[in-house]
Amino acid sequence: MSEATALLPGATSPYLNTAGFLGYTPGQYPxxxxxxxxxxxxxxxxxxxxxxxxxxxxxxxxxxxxxxxxPNEGYAKTLRQYAGxxxxxxxxxxxxxxxxxxxECEKMVRAVEELExxxxxxxxxxxxxxxxxxxxxxxxxxxxxxxxxxVPFLSPWEQWSDLLRLYTVAGVVLSAPRGCVVHHxxxxxxxxxxxxxxxxxxxxxxxxxxxxxxxxxxSGIFSxxxxxxxxxxxxxxxxxxxxxxxxxxxxxxxxx
Amino acid sequence: xxxYQNVVQGESLKTDGLVHVEAQPLPAIQPxxxxxxxxxxxxxxxxxxLFPFSRTAETLTLCGTFSTAVKPGDSLLLQGPCGxxxxxxxxxRHLVLFAAVTAPENHLHFLMQAALQSGADxxxxxxxxxxxxxxxxxxxxxxxxxxxxxxxDTCATVLPLHEISTLFAGTRxxxxxxxxxxxxxxxxxxxxxxxxxVCSVQTKKGWQLACKDGPVFRLGELQYE
Numbered sequence: 389m390s391e392a393t394a395l396l397p398g399a400t401s402p403y404l405n406t407a408g409f410l411g412y413t414p415g416q417y418p419x420x421x422x423x424x425x426x427x428x429x430x431x432x433x434x435x436x437x438x439x440x441x442x443x444x445x446x447x448x449x450x451x452x453x454x455x456x457x458x459p460n461e462g463y464a465k466t467l468r469q470y471a472g473x474x475x476x477x478x479x480x481x482x483x484x485x486x487x488x489x490x491x492e493c494e495k496m497v498r499a500v501e502e503l504e505x506x507x508x509x510x511x512x513x514x515x516x517x518x519x520x521x522x523x524x525x526x527x528x529x530x531x532x533x534x535x536x537x538x539v540p541f542l543s544p545w546e547q548w549s550d551l552l553r554l555y556t557v558a559g560v561v562l563s564a565p566r567g568c569v570v571h572h573x574x575x576x577x578x579x580x581x582x583x584x585x586x587x588x589x590x591x592x593x594x595x596x597x598x599x600x601x602x603x604x605x606x607s608g609i610f611s612x613x614x615x616x617x618x619x620x621x622x623x624x625x626x627x628x629x630x631x632x633x634x635x636x637x638x639x640x641x642x643x644x
Numbered sequence: 645x646x647x648y649q650n651v652v653q654g655e656s657l658k659t660d661g662l663v664h665v666e667a668q669p670l671p672a673i674q675p676x677x678x679x680x681x682x683x684x685x686x687x688x689x690x691x692x693x694l695f696p697f698s699r700t701a702e703t704l705t706l707c708g709t710f711s712t713a714v715k716p717g718d719s720l721l722l723q724g725p726c727g728x729x730x731x732x733x734x735x736x737r738h739l740v741l742f743a744a745v746t747a748p749e750n751h752l753h754f755l756m757q758a759a760l761q762s763g764a765d766x767x768x769x770x771x772x773x774x775x776x777x778x779x780x781x782x783x784x785x786x787x788x789x790x791x792x793x794x795x796x797d798t799c800a801t802v803l804p805l806h807e808i809s810t811l812f813a814g815t816r817x818x819x820x821x822x823x824x825x826x827x828x829x830x831x832x833x834x835x836x837x838x839x840x841x842v843c844s845v846q847t848k849k850g851w852q853l854a855c856k857d858g859p860v861f862r863l864g865e866l867q868y869e
Contacts, residue, residue, distance in 0.1 A: 439844035
């Protein structure tokens with residue numbers, strides 16, 4: 389597997405996890421013989437969020453759709469609860485933030501800047517944001533930490549390239565695309581995951597490479613081969629999502 | 645939490661959702677707990693929660709929705725046992741098992757076996773039971789549910805998460821009757837310890853996760869409309 393020649397700011401290797409797939413403290417990382425270069429936290433919002441009333445996980449050919457509502461206790465309580473554990477981790481931590489406004493973004497970024505062992509922040513934009521909101525969020529996120537913009541890789545995020553350059557983002561996370569399924573006779577929107585997405589991701593990597601941003605391939609990677617192909621296609625790092633949930637064979641008849 | 649590598653035995657009875665695996669060296673598992681299972685050589689993307697159906701010295705039979713074709717000889721990884729299983733139901737001397745139409749009755753079979761082994765009297769309430777029940781289990785119709793609950797120490801059922809409130813609307817359970825129930829909530833249990841939130845259950849103590857704090861809850865603990 390070819391390695392990225394330059395490490396991303398805030399990471400110690402190009403192998404990361406996708407927000408929400410390793411819990412609030414990292415469990416086992418599925419990529420053989422690789423350790424996490426940074427631990428990305430589950431999504432953290434300004435206010436507490438409840439689980440979505442129509443939450444579901446629906447299998448689709450080659451993957452699944454996940455709709456949870458991104459429940460969390462809100463940034464203040466989450467940071468109080470986990471800051472100590474994050475400070476003691478071997479790898480740097482990237483809080484994944486869900487601001488809805490520049491005010492929320494600034495408050496949360498300033499709060500994580502005060503914590504120990506924080507390598508960078510990921511900012512996830514709301515669905516279909518107006519350019520003014522994108523600029524507001526990017527401006528509010530400027531500070532001491534590298535900022536990664538997290539975008540669904542099939543969204544027209546390239547339209548914000550000038551803004552992303554202006555506000556000197558450290559990179560772009562090409563994350564799970566949005567989609568919908570019919571579940572219990574109702575249409576449910578959510579994020580799509582699974583190896584079926586990998587060919588689409590590779591195509592986007594090749595096209596986006598010309599924009600000049602460090603890119604993190606954060607969708608569709610379920611094998612060592614795919615991880616290597618993504619890095620070779622120009623990704624500066626990879627993020628692994630539902631591969632983290634798969635079980636791996638024990639090395640002894642039973643293992644903890 | 646331990647992961648075991650096991651081999652699927654005999655015919656995969658996919659039509660009735662049962663998978664047989666070698667019993668050794670699997671640990672004890674309580675009714676209502678589950679194993680996260682995964683067939684690494686298959687096209688399976690997500691682990692599947694499988695519940696115990698029955699056990700002999702040689703074979704553990706698991707039940708659940710297994711979306712990938714499992715063939716005899718396939719290697720299956722099992723992690724667990726996970727979650728909180730039935731507790732009050734295992735102590736009951738008079739146990740009612742209520743198999744609702746929209747939920748898998750297989751999930752109650754292991755609890756039935758455990759209760760009978762401990763000498764409890766068991767009544768199975770169902771509109772149409774497809775399982776071969778032992779002769780000592782009394783089979784009742786849903787119209788007899790209220791009388792059965794009055795007789796029981798504890799009742800147990802399986803329900804999809806979104807149908808908890810339907811249980812009350814359809815059967816007109818009183819709060820006193822509801823307090824006797826333990827319910828195994830059927831919901832996706834895919835992520836292990838990642839706290840994805842999709843199995844969130846609203847309880848009187850706040851939001852809990854069925855994968856970790858359940859999937860069995862006291863009906864009286866739950867908040868529902």
